[in-house]
Amino acid sequence: MKNPIVDTTRTPSRRTILRGAGGFTMALPFLRSLFRHEARAAGVAAPRRFVALATEHGAVWPASMFPPDGALTSSMTYGGHAVRQGTLPLSVAGGVATISPVLSGPSTVLTSRLASKINVVRGLDITWYIAHHQGGHLGNFAQYNHDGAAPSGTLVPMPTIDQVMAWSPSFYGNTSGIRERSLVIGGASLSAGWSSPSTRSGQVQLLNAESNSLTLFNKIFVPSAGPTEVRPPIVDLVREDYLRLRNGNRRLSTEDRRRLDEHVARLDELQRKLSVTGGGGGSACGTIVTPTMSNSQVRGSDFGRNPTSQAQYWRMINDVIVAAFACDTSRIATVRIENDFSTYAGDWHQDVAHKAATTQTAENTLAPASQLFFQGVFLDLISKLDAVQDPGGGGTLLDQTLVQWTQESGPITHDPIDLPVVTAGSAGGFFRTGNLIDYRNMTKVGHKLGQDGSLIQTNVGLVYNQWLGTVLQAMGLARTEYETGDYAGYGCLCLSSSATSWYAGHNKYGTPELSVMGEILPYLKA
């Protein structure tokens, strides 16, 4: 035996510091310097990026969530009714900048510059009683909790739009520097993908979500190859082993072989990821130090009732997302946030969210909590993205990104009518920003005031599937890449099957709304 003790672990040799809210903070001026080492050729368009933040319940009253209707200064007929738009208002008082009671934060952070990169969109609906769900945010409507009522259409699992992007050559033209096609983040997953993503076929399955910031960092961190790193990984042999079984002469079923084929394709993806090297060429991550602390360490015993800790927890996730985008080792992140951002002791789900439409007390608890999320997480993320210049040109990372915050329900828990969509970034100039946009049809009432004790009224509007299609187009995908079935946009168009429902949209979507679903939503395209 020769030299039996060889350290086969990889040790990064060049490191600098990425420091963050908890374990590491991104030193933004330093990050800017990172890009001096970027090898992206001049003239090549900077990549677009996508972040989806999704919170539970919703149920924020419109007066808290949105600016007043008076800000809507222009109108046009679209989808059979008048839709409206105006410049996003921003007022500053006492050091607090305010778009709406929920969309507010320190004026040093929510600056007029940042506000000009935000869009606030309302009047988008899911067309059946989905109630509680995780998949609706990104188009896998079949991932719902069965608290509602099944629709009339065929509801089948579909990949979420982030996975459509992740495996589209239109989005990832060159994956040579990409360590993770997408970061699926949270205690549970927003995202679903194919069992054979490389061929975009097979069964649709939920993707595993990761919530530990350190684990996530290690996924996107590409250390520089050290001098001892000379052994190639054995993935090629593992692949060969699977093919030995797949192509052997022993009995297997057709489905056995299909599973083996899918595994081999996954090994190819692993091989591709392992070939991403740091320290030069395409990635600046080789100059970043691994953080020593994970966000799990801020989860104290009072975490569930501590909005400060909750914000810190998710800010550490934000740091990883910004690092991934800055280093261009990933361009997609989906984040499911399950915290309430409140000190409320008790059952938030039952006592607050489910009662917010019928009691002012619940709303008084819920709306401030939503504001804390906006300030502590959403604003934190977009301000960090906006502080980093994209080396490919086109402004900051935020300018090249679309960040969206969606909620599970509209103003009434369970009812997916008038879903708020708050975005930031122009996705490389695709979107006009700084707008308040209202797609509601003010002549079509959804939930009536007083109905089931509701203290608010809703109006139906355009179909949420159209938003999903708009996002995919913003990310460079052609409609032919993702549209299926009889309707355009993205996701199953499943209509409500029952008139007796909390759901306020039964029989309220017709040809005017459905015929435009494949188009880019009005007022958004730059």
Next chain:
Amino acid sequence: MKEAMTSRTVMRAPALALVLALAASGIACTGTIGVAPGGAAGNRGGADASGGNGGPTVVKFTCDASLAPPVIPLRRLSHNQYRNTIIDLVAFATPADALTLAATLESSFAQLPADSRIGPDAKFARFFRLDQAVQQAHIDGGFAVAREVAAALTASAARIKTVIGACATDADAGNDGACLDTFIARFGERALRRPIMTDDVTFYRKPAGAPPFDAADYADVIALLLSAPDLMYLVEHGDDAAPGGTRVPLSAYELASQLSYQFWQTMPDAALLDAARTGALMTQAGYQAQVDRVLADPRTARAMAEFFGQWLENIALEPLDSRAGTPVFDALAGSFKPGPDLRARMLDEVTDSALYYLAGGGTFADVIGSKKSFARTADLATLYGVPVWDGNGEPPSFTDDARVGLLTRAAFLATGSANTRPIMKGVFIRKALLCDTIPPPPGNAAANPPPLSKESSTRQVVESLTGAGICAGCHTTVINPLGFATENFDALGRTRTAQTLYDDVTGHVLGSVPVDTRTIPAIDEGDTRMSAGAGDLTRMIQESAKLNACFARQYFRFTFGRVESDAVDGCALGAIMDTVDQGQPLTSALRAMALHDSFRQRSFR
């Protein structure tokens, strides 16, 4: 050939009262209590969820032995099974370091995705084993684990000597090749759970190249073995000697894995591999002997804890301390201070009760009707008013006549709030315990739990909320009666004869109202018998064929990793149900499944 099973048949028409209630309400709730609906739309995994069409709950299974039931193709080990397998392989390779290494490897296993709980219902009775999704994270994580374990097993010359053999570290480099080949054959049989052939040895030594070998060479060989398809999946070719066809007997090694993963959640042990190697497993006597040995092994509790724990988990039970500090909850709790772990202890008690009867020759009926406490901690024992059980020997009996079985265990009574939840209690019994399907709530059903009232009992509040109109069809006859039967327990699972009324803001006591547990449970449609409370309800549930049929369905799902099809799985379902119907010990049901053809054969399509 079709053969009727001896299982009882109860397929009754919907109760007239129910039909009338539905007709009166004119709602979409058909009132049909049906078999679990097919499809868990959007859930992870590719399980065949063709559980039924929502018709009456089927409690008679028809066996057509000519049919070839489907199988999950290339079944993936569950996260737990994979973890256990790797730990056992480490122990096989280096017994003295096993505990130390196992502890250090825990963080490695976190690189693989946790399994999702999947079943035909979106919330109740869902099992890890039905999650057969394979994601990129499985491949990435599995490869990372393989490399990390390999690095650990070759971390020092001493360990290489232990793992590979003394020939790997002696001064003679000339014997390195033979040394490595021997290791591959020995370790490979364990890791791959099949014979290692010459071509396997040739293949798995590839990364080492030519001798002499260093630690990295050995590590790569081990990593390659740990990354093999035969480790992550249950690779099945069937017995090579068997003729082709849609149903083929499993090979001896495949049977060994089938048994060990079903009952131990890990790879076969030396005795099972010996039986596979010698062919004893392919004889009826040899196979039965191994089944009995496996079932008698304490490791069987590992799998059965997962089965009972996941089947009987009350998903509506919130952390018991979630409302601690609020006036009403504190008023209810009094001097009792629930901690954050009490929920888990309550759920564990249910599992412990099942394992106790399983190990002691008890029956499924014993599990349902047990009057013993399995509270292992003072907090739960205090709620029951019994001594703590030390986990060994005879558990203490409940001293309160009100506690009469499974449904009166705290896990099914407590809520984490100051109020009981009779609706959720009823839904649990219907869906999880009886395998009934309840139509989804009407669209305008309030999703809020019943509020605490200053004047009325929770039963009265629920009756007021659900007793008329659109809700009545399902609630008054199907759901609520089952939950009302245990309203003589408070929201911490303590017995009571009256319900204390509180001011919901201050927590001040306002008075009390009597509890009423009398109901008509109508476990089987059309049964109009009155129940006085939990005792009668438990008896009626045990008298219904639904209970044992549901046990058969749940155990089938756990065993095969898929939702049953009544059309083609009747033989296996009937075999399980018969043993329970006949009052045989729980182990007999497990044995019946293990001995059944469907467990020992697979189809290739």
